Amino acid sequence: MTWEGETRTIRYAGAGRCSVTQFRDGKKHGDSQGWHPNGQLWYRGGWRADRREGPWEYFGEQGQTLQEGRYADGYRTGLWREHYLSGALLSRGTYAAGKPTGEWIFYDPSGAIDEGLSTR
Secondary structure, rough: OOOOOOOOOEEEEOEEEEEEEEEEEEEEEEEEEEEEEOOOEEEEEEOOEEEEEEEEEEOOOOOOEEEEEEEEEOOEEEEEEOOOOOOOEEEEEEOOOOOOEEEEEEEEOOOOOOOOOOOO
């Protein structure tokens, strides 16, 4: 099957989850979303030529945000935040070319900074 110059939307279901991803010229390119088995959003983000690109968000089965940040050319970049299942902030820090860099702050479930894990 050749998709040259065409944009297609592919639906995939497996392991109880499903996703919808756009393709162009046979590569992931465009918006993508996935859902947990219970119908809650699992992730949303974008692709460019088979690499994650732009803002991405990941969600838990109850709809709470678990991770949020950006990709550039397939690598995490800039500020990323991770959350506990409760929704409270777990960590925040920056990436450059997919590697953690600079200051990273980790929080305990009550929101207090965990000095034992944080880097400054």
